[in-house]
Amino acid sequence: MSSSISVTVIGTGYVGLVQAICFAEMGHRVCCLDIDEQKIARLNRGEVTIYEPGLEELIRKNTAARHLSFTTDASEAIDSSRHILIAVGTPSEEDGSADLQHVLKVAQTIAEHMSESKLVYVKSTVPVGTNAKVSNTIHQRLVELDKQHLEFSVISNPEFLKEGAAVQDCMRPDRIIIGCEDTAVFDEIRHLYMPFNRNHDKVMFMDCVSAELTKYAANCMLATKISFMNEMSQIAERVGADIEQVRLGIGADPRIGYHFIYPGCGYGGSCFPKDVKALIHSSREVDFEPQVLASVEAVNQLQKTHLLESVDSHFKGDIKGRTFALWGLAFKPNTDDMREAPSLQIIKGLLDGGARVLAYDPKAADNCRAILGENSAITYCDHKEDALDGADALIVCTEWNEFKAADMNSLSQLKQAIPVFDGRNIFDPDYMRYQGIAYYGIGRGLSVSKRAR
Numbered sequence: 430m431s432s433s434i435s436v437t438v439i440g441t442g443y444v445g446l447v448q449a450i451c452f453a454e455m456g457h458r459v460c461c462l463d464i465d466e467q468k469i470a471r472l473n474r475g476e477v478t479i480y481e482p483g484l485e486e487l488i489r490k491n492t493a494a495r496h497l498s499f500t501t502d503a504s505e506a507i508d509s510s511r512h513i514l515i516a517v518g519t520p521s522e523e524d525g526s527a528d529l530q531h532v533l534k535v536a537q538t539i540a541e542h543m544s545e546s547k548l549v550y551v552k553s554t555v556p557v558g559t560n561a562k563v564s565n566t567i568h569q570r571l572v573e574l575d576k577q578h579l580e581f582s583v584i585s586n587p588e589f590l591k592e593g594a595a596v597q598d599c600m601r602p603d604r605i606i607i608g609c610e611d612t613a614v615f616d617e618i619r620h621l622y623m624p625f626n627r628n629h630d631k632v633m634f635m636d637c638v639s640a641e642l643t644k645y646a647a648n649c650m651l652a653t654k655i656s657f658m659n660e661m662s663q664i665a666e667r668v669g670a671d672i673e674q675v676r677l678g679i680g681a682d683p684r685i686g687y688h689f690i691y692p693g694c695g696y697g698g699s700c701f702p703k704d705v706k707a708l709i710h711s712s713r714e715v716d717f718e719p720q721v722l723a724s725v726e727a728v729n730q731l732q733k734t735h736l737l738e739s740v741d742s743h744f745k746g747d748i749k750g751r752t753f754a755l756w757g758l759a760f761k762p763n764t765d766d767m768r769e770a771p772s773l774q775i776i777k778g779l780l781d782g783g784a785r786v787l788a789y790d791p792k793a794a795d796n797c798r799a800i801l802g803e804n805s806a807i808t809y810c811d812h813k814e815d816a817l818d819g820a821d822a823l824i825v826c827t828e829w830n831e832f833k834a835a836d837m838n839s840l841s842q843l844k845q846a847i848p849v850f851d852g853r854n855i856f857d858p859d860y861m862r863y864q865g866i867a868y869y870g871i872g873r874g875l876s877v878s879k880r881a882r
């Protein structure tokens with residue numbers, strides 16, 4: 430059995446908020462600190478600041494149970510716990526490197542407010558070597574403040590949450606990576622994470638640098654699988670093969686497996702694009718040119734515009750004045766996150782060509798509007814059927830469940846069949862053909878060759 434521990438989580442973005450809530454749900458007393466006063470005020474009212482299944486109920490429940498509190502007062506937050514997690518953002522710089530200013534600023538804040546020894550966990554995704562920088566920053570600030578007698582350990586503790594399933598991933602982790610060379614604090618760390626061990630110990634101890642690289646290697650491996658499949662889909666399209674058959678055929682080999690081999694209109698989100706670029710940048714800093722990673726990134730860029738090429742070829746380069754229904758804006762289903770979403774490039778291409786867009790997404794329309802600004806050529810619809818009204822074609826960018834079951838009724842009720850550009854291969858090409866609909870999937874050469882007959 431584990432007893433309740435006080436934890437402070439700095440940064441109430443996606444990662445910080447989810448981790449904080451899961452600690453609270455497991456019975457720890459969690460204090461969340463953020464400099465954004467509006468965000469803290471909203472969280473204190475029990476309002477979630479991001480969409481993530483299950484989050485809202487858990488915030489309300491744990492705030493009411495007094496397991497969870499939110500503050501902008503750094504002194505109170507840092508004072509209240511021995512375990513301090515840094516979970517602030519590390520956005521990409523122009524050159525692909527990760528911007529560490531927020532992480533290092535928080536390190537200084539911790540030093541300024543600590544009055545006893547601390548365990549500092551770096552949850553933010555940070556390049557190899559950052560934990561050493563965090564450690565130096567805290568040490569220097571302590572020296573400046575004449576508090577060098579205070580002890581602290583910096584622990585690399587990367588997260589592996591998937592948006593849309595973050596609460597579940599956090600509550601039932603595959604592994605908990607702990608990069609720490611200070612063996613004296615291992616038991617305390619084990620204790621903090623003990624509630625997350627179900628059938629066996631999930632905590633893996635390793636040195637700090639290996640833990641830092643584990644995070645990047647995991648995301649880059651997953652991004653590589655996707656780019657590999659996207660490249661296969663390009664080959665399939667040209668040789669007349671169906672990538673969906675190929676996917677099933679290769680996934681049956683347990684060494685390959687069925688996970689993360691779905692071709693599509695490119696990967697997006699806050700992690701893969703940023704992390705692949707950051708690891709390329711870190712490799713170059715140590716005089717190594719990574720060939721695979723550079724290709725993973727290049728293939729993804731190409732893939733994001735692939736649907737536009739199909740549109741262009743179908744309409745023989747003439748999309749000016751046409752209207753396109755766009756189903757799905759978010760970078761993946763079950764999230765409202767628009768970061769690096771392939772839909773953004775598709776919208777841009779359509780608008781550049783003089784077309785209009787009727788967009789529908791169950792969750793991400795507001796975030797899309799915030800990124801693209803008000804534009805009279807884009808209409809955000811309340812229902813997927815509304816987006817089809819008067820459209821010359823349908824483009825699918827996100828595989829929300831409601832589209833999969835969009836039993837072609839919505840399409841077959843249209844006055845005339847419109848072409849469908851399916852960026853997530855959610856429809857059956859044969860059924861589409863049966864309905865008399867021109868269908869363009871990703872890597873579905875079979876449908877292309879039959880259509881050409």
Ligand code: UDX
Pocket residue numbers: 588589590591592593648651655688689690691692693694695696697698699700701760761
């Ligand atoms: C990812 C990692 O999965 C997670 O472990 C890490 O902590 C953060 O980054 P996330 O960004 O939430 O999580 O999204 P994920 O579900 O991994 O999907 C990323 C992108 O890859 C999406 O755009 C998705 O559509 C795409 N994808 C995924 C594919 O194109 N094909 C696949 O087979 C799987």
